Every structure is written in C-alpha cells, then in structure tokens.
Amino acid sequence: xxARSPRSFYEFFAGGGMARVGLGPDWSCLFANDMDAKKxxxxxxxxxxxxxxxxDIASLTGDDLPGTADLAWASFPCQDLSLAGLGGxxxxxxxxxxxxxxRLIRDLADEGRAxxxxxxxxxxxxxxxxxxxxxxxxxxxxxxxxYGFGALVIDARRxxxxxxxxxxxxxxxxxxxxxxxxxxxxxxxxxxxxxLTRAVTGLPVELRQAHRWWRxxxxxxxxxxxADILDLDDAALARSRLGASRTARLIxxxxxxxxxxxxxxxxxxxxxxxxxxxxxxxxxDGIARQRAEARxxxxxxxxRTPGGGSSRQLLLEVEGPRIDARRLTPRETARLMGLPxxxxxxxxxxxxxxxxxxxxxxxxxxxxARGLFEPLLEAVTAGDRAVRxxxxxxxxxxxxSPLAGA
Numbered sequence: 414x415x416a417r418s419p420r421s422f423y424e425f426f427a428g429g430g431m432a433r434v435g436l437g438p439d440w441s442c443l444f445a446n447d448m449d450a451k452k453x454x455x456x457x458x459x460x461x462x463x464x465x466x467x468x469d470i471a472s473l474t475g476d477d478l479p480g481t482a483d484l485a486w487a488s489f490p491c492q493d494l495s496l497a498g499l500g501g502x503x504x505x506x507x508x509x510x511x512x513x514x515x516r517l518i519r520d521l522a523d524e525g526r527a528x529x530x531x532x533x534x535x536x537x538x539x540x541x542x543x544x545x546x547x548x549x550x551x552x553x554x555x556x557x558x559x560y561g562f563g564a565l566v567i568d569a570r571r572x573x574x575x576x577x578x579x580x581x582x583x584x585x586x587x588x589x590x591x592x593x594x595x596x597x598x599x600x601x602x603x604x605x606x607x608x609l610t611r612a613v614t615g616l617p618v619e620l621r622q623a624h625r626w627w628r629x630x631x632x633x634x635x636x637x638x639x640a641d642i643l644d645l646d647d648a649a650l651a652r653s654r655l656g657a658s659r660t661a662r663l664i665x666x667x668x669x670x671x672x673x674x675x676x677x678x679x680x681x682x683x684x685x686x687x688x689x690x691x692x693x694x695x696x697x698d699g700i701a702r703q704r705a706e707a708r709x710x711x712x713x714x715x716x717r718t719p720g721g722g723s724s725r726q727l728l729l730e731v732e733g734p735r736i737d738a739r740r741l742t743p744r745e746t747a748r749l750m751g752l753p754x755x756x757x758x759x760x761x762x763x764x765x766x767x768x769x770x771x772x773x774x775x776x777x778x779x780x781x782a783r784g785l786f787e788p789l790l791e792a793v794t795a796g797d798r799a800v801r802x803x804x805x806x807x808x809x810x811x812x813x814s815p816l817a818g819a
Contacts, residue, residue: 435778475520
C-alpha cells in the first residue's frame with residue numbers, strides 16, 4: 414500500500430504552535446503565521462524554520478499560502494473581546510485582525526483552494542461583545558465565505574487542571590455534507606451552554622439557518638489534578654517561592670471564611686495545593702479592597718499573560734502547619750496548557766508566561782480533531798466527492814497526551 418500524506422492545515426495567529434501540538438502527527442502544517450517575534454522564536458525552536466512566516470497577517474496574500482489545506486485554524490487576538498480587555502470588540506485593532514484572515518480565505522476561494530474546514534478560537538466574551546453583534550459578524554463571515562458553521566464552548570478543565578472555557582467556531586465548506594452523526598437537532602449541555610444558545614438564538618434568521626449544532630463526544634477518563642502537574646525542579650521552585658513574610662501578607666488579604674478553610678486543611682493533615690488570585694472586591698461598606706481568593710478544587714484558574722489585566726496567579730501549598738505561597742513556574746503553566754515536557758519554552762520567564770497564557774489548550778484541539786475534524790474529512794473521503802482536491806491520509810496512531818484525558 415502506498416502511504417499518503419497526512420491531513421494538512423494552516424495555523425494563523427500561531428503563537429508557539431499549540432494548535433499544531435494538539436493536531437499531532439496526523440496533520441501536516443503547510444503554513445503558519447504570527448507577528449510576535451518572541452512567539453515566533455519559540456515556534457521555530459520547536460518546529461523548525463520551514464513553515465512559519467513572521468509578520469503582520471494584513472501583509473499576506475493568497476500567494477503566500479502553499480497548496481490546499483484541509484483546515485485553516487485561527488486563534489485570533491482576544492484582547493478587545495475579553496471581559497478583562499478594552500471592550501473594542503471586532504472594531505478593536507487587535508481582535509479586528511480576524512478580518513485579514515477572512516480576506517485570505519476569500520483569496521484562496523477565488524483560486525479554488527478554499528480549506529475544507531475553518532476553526533476560529535477565542536474567549537467566550539465574543540458571544541456577548543457589543544450586544545452580540547460581534548458574534549453575528551463572525552457567523553456572517555462564515556456564510557459569506559461559503560461555509561456552514563457551528564459554535565461550541567469547551568473548557569480545558571475537562572482535559573487539564575485549568576479552568577479555561579473558550580469559544581470555538583467550526584465551519585465546513587458548503588460543498589461538504591457532514592454526516593448526521595456529527596450534527597444534532599438541539600444543543601447539548603456539555604458543549605452548548607446557555608450563553609451560547611442565547612447567542613445563537615439571537616442571530617438573524619439567515620445565520621441561524623446556516624448554524625449547526627455540532628455533536629462531539631465527551632472526553633473519556635478523568636484528567637489530572639493541579640497537584641499532578643507540579644514542577645519538581647528544585648531550582649525553579651526556589652525561584653518561585655514568595656517567602657514567609659509575603660506568604661503571611663497574602664493570607665492576611667483573605668476573608669475570614671477563607672482563613673478558616675485554611676485552618677481546616679491544616680488540621681486535616683496531608684498535602685493540599687490551591688490556586689490563588691488577588692482581586693479587588695467591595696465590602697458591605699462599599700469600599701473596594703484587595704482580597705486574596707484561593708480554590709482547592711484541584712484546578713488552577715485561567716492562565717493569563719503577565720500583562721493580561723489581572724494579577725498573576727499563585728499557588729498555596731498547605732501541609733500540616735506549613736503554608737507556602739509561590740508563583741507558578743513556566744513549566745507548570747505549559748503543563749496546564751497540555752504541552753508535553755519536551756516542548757521547549759523561552760528561557761526568559763516572562764516570555765514563557767506570555768506564550769502559555771496567550772495560547773490554546775492543546776488537548777482541546779486534539780479532542781476537536783479526533784471528534785469532529787477527522788470524522789468530517791473521513792466522510793468526504795468515504796463519499797469520494799468530486800470537490801476533494803486530493804486524497805486524504807488514513808488515520809495514524811496518535812500518541813495520547815498524558816493530559817488529554819483520553
């Protein structure tokens with residue numbers, strides 16, 4: 414039997430290539446793009462020079478994109494859509510770069526090279542930004558480019574010990590017919606939460622008609638807890654510790670309820686690991702005060718970039734009478750994003766934290782690939798449709814990520 418090439422993809426706003434990690438060896442990257450020099454450097458260290466074009470997506474044309482890809486992936490900037498951001502929506506300079514992506518898709522369509530599938534990823538704030546108008550514009554872009562589409566919200570907590578819900582808009586070209594097993598008649602609670610169903614219900618009728626309720630199997634097994642991904646590197650841990658006085662100040666910022674909980678954990682014995690954020694809260698007197706809030710449910714809060722508009726997440730380790738606070742190490746943040754330890758992070762801590770905090774969780778991409786992208790493409794192969802520009806690859810055996818929950 415003659416081996417065939419893997420399925421292929423373009424990765425836009427690629428960052429450090431986390432979508433590429435998630436897609437895995439079943440998929441071949443034809444082209445990747447990012448304008449951030451430090452992220453591009455991390456991409457090259459991990460994947461080589463051949464596929465990446467560093468620079469502004471607005472400067473690209475269809476001629477820059479080789480071949481015909483099965484999938485175009487775009488984790489476009491979230492800053493103007495995030496609840497912690499500036500609120501500019503798709504009119505903002507950063508999140509608005511998604512329209513440069515759609516211009517490239519139109520260029521490819523004009524050349525008969527439109528990808529079969531398109532996936533956009535962003536924060537869930539895109540559902541409500543500018544009163545739902547931005548979500549409608551994203552959906553309209555799919556329809557105008559000739560794609561039926563569906564929206565899903567997937568929380569990385571189902572795969573890694575991080576609470577990180579994200580919106581995924583997945584489009585299939587209009588000349589592809591999804592099998593009935595991949596499309597439901599109604600939303601399913603796990604991947605179509607109330608905020609998403611409200612956003613879809615609020616779309617104009619012509620967009621609702623193009624929307625599909627993608628069906629995706631729930632992840633199998635149970636993912637790791639926060640304690641399972643902790644760094645064991647003594648030097649990294651030493652650099653991350655706050656010390657006794659700063660730990661005491663952090664505990665002093667907690668409410669009485671939180672401090673009682675700490676005392677209960679100390680009395681229980683054993684080792685307990687929680688994640689802590691410092692937030693500004695208004696008390697009953699109306700005065701805003703900084704508070705430290707800890708969670709000990711086995712999950713970290715959502716990773717953010719060092720300049721992401723919120724304080725840096727900390728870890729609190731409780732073991733008997735001992736309480737230590739420290740920062741997450743770069744390797745721990747990478748594990749929270751589902752990256753293998755073989756993934757090479759930037760040497761400078763701030764650059765590593767920016768890279769991981771601004772990425773897409775790789776096991777979520779893997780789950781979408783196995784559960785939606787690949788079945789869609791296999792259905793095209795089985796039907797021997799004339800629109801297929803080339804043969805598709807058989808599925809290779811993917812080495813499962815230890816954080817994939819599979």
